[in-house]
Amino acid sequence: MSDWSGLLAGKRAVVTAGGSGIGAEIARTLSAAGARVAVCDVNGDGFDTMEATGDAAFTAIADVSDFDQVAQFFGAATDALGGLDILVNNAGIAGPNGPLEEMDPAEWDRTIRVDLNSAFYCARQAIPHIVATGSGSIVNIASSAAFFGYPLRSPYAAAKWGLIGLTKTMAMELGPRGVRVNAICPGSVNGERIRRVMAAEADSRGIDIAEVETGYTRQVSLRSFVEKQDVANMVLFLVSPLGARISGQTLGVDGHTETLAQF
Ligand SMILES: NC(=O)c1ccc[n+]([C@@H]2O[C@H](COP(=O)([O-])OP(=O)(O)OC[C@H]3O[C@@H](n4cnc5c(N)ncnc54)[C@H](O)[C@@H]3O)[C@@H](O)[C@H]2O)c1
Numbered sequence: 001m002s003d004w005s006g007l008l009a010g011k012r013a014v015v016t017a018g019g020s021g022i023g024a025e026i027a028r029t030l031s032a033a034g035a036r037v038a039v040c041d042v043n044g045d046g047f048d049t050m051e052a053t054g055d056a057a058f059t060a061i062a063d064v065s066d067f068d069q070v071a072q073f074f075g076a077a078t079d080a081l082g083g084l085d086i087l088v089n090n091a092g093i094a095g096p097n098g099p100l101e102e103m104d105p106a107e108w109d110r111t112i113r114v115d116l117n118s119a120f121y122c123a124r125q126a127i128p129h130i131v132a133t134g135s136g137s138i139v140n141i142a143s144s145a146a147f148f149g150y151p152l153r154s155p156y157a158a159a160k161w162g163l164i165g166l167t168k169t170m171a172m173e174l175g176p177r178g179v180r181v182n183a184i185c186p187g188s189v190n191g192e193r194i195r196r197v198m199a200a201e202a203d204s205r206g207i208d209i210a211e212v213e214t215g216y217t218r219q220v221s222l223r224s225f226v227e228k229q230d231v232a233n234m235v236l237f238l239v240s241p242l243g244a245r246i247s248g249q250t251l252g253v254d255g256h257t258e259t260l261a262q263f
Pocket of ligand 1: 018142186193
């Protein structure tokens with residue numbers, strides 16, 4: 001891999017839900033490229049290590065589905081960083097698994113709040129700071145579920161499609177002020193979360209988890225899951241000068257998903 005250290009020297013970034021998973025990998029990658037990174041998460045278990053290793057310059061507990069907590073976090077983070085150039089809206093939960101007519105409205109609401117409303121709340125707080133730099137960038141982490149209908153995962157698919165609409169609209173509102181906005185659509189990412197998602201789907205469809213995993217792999221032209229680092233690499237490209245003319249785009253990091261319909 002090339003040496004990207006210095007690519008983001010002097011830049012200040014927020015990564016939401018950066019305490020573990022893909023968000024932690026993004027925080028690590030942006031820090032390694034020279035950015036100072038603030039991270040929030042509902043779970044602070046990883047914060048001490050991230051601060052000790054320098055993967056995060058500032059950490060705070062915040063639930064991004066709650067506007068007041070978002071406002072408080074951005075106030076503290078921008079004070080600590082001395083401004084903001086980059087926002088990565090990474091937070092997102094898998095949501096419930098099951099047919100629409102049996103969906104619990106409370107679970108629907110929670111999925112939309114965490115996966116879609118949070119991106120609006122965070123952007124609303126971040127935009128004045130980023131616009132002030134005249135050259136910042138926002139990345140929304142969507143999903144390959146934003147390219148297709150996704151049977152049994154309706155609130156997740158609806159939220160991620162919503163995120164694409166928000167991305168394109170923000171790119172149009174902010175482009176004239178020098179700010180770029182893009183969305184990344186990861187496919188199935190190796191890690192704990194995809195194991196939980198596959199277990200829930202196996203349960204809901206009454207089949208073995210190995211069968212679900214085989215199905216997931218067959219849906220993808222490259223016949224493999226992706227790694228967290230693959231997603232973090234695309235974030236780095238988009239927020240750096242390498243992506244200087246890229247805005248309003250929805251970029252798959254998924255080995256090319258051909259379908260999400262398995263039954
Ligand atoms: N893992 C995958 O296969 C996959 C595939 C496509 C898209 N994505 C998307 O990538 C993003 C990150 O996924 P991940 O696999 O790292 O998720 P994850 O389930 O591993 O969770 C990562 C972090 O999110 C935090 N979190 C959850 N709800 C939060 C909230 N309301 N406020 C703040 N923090 C919160 C958790 O505490 C955790 O530390 C999500 O938007 C997800 O939808 C993931």
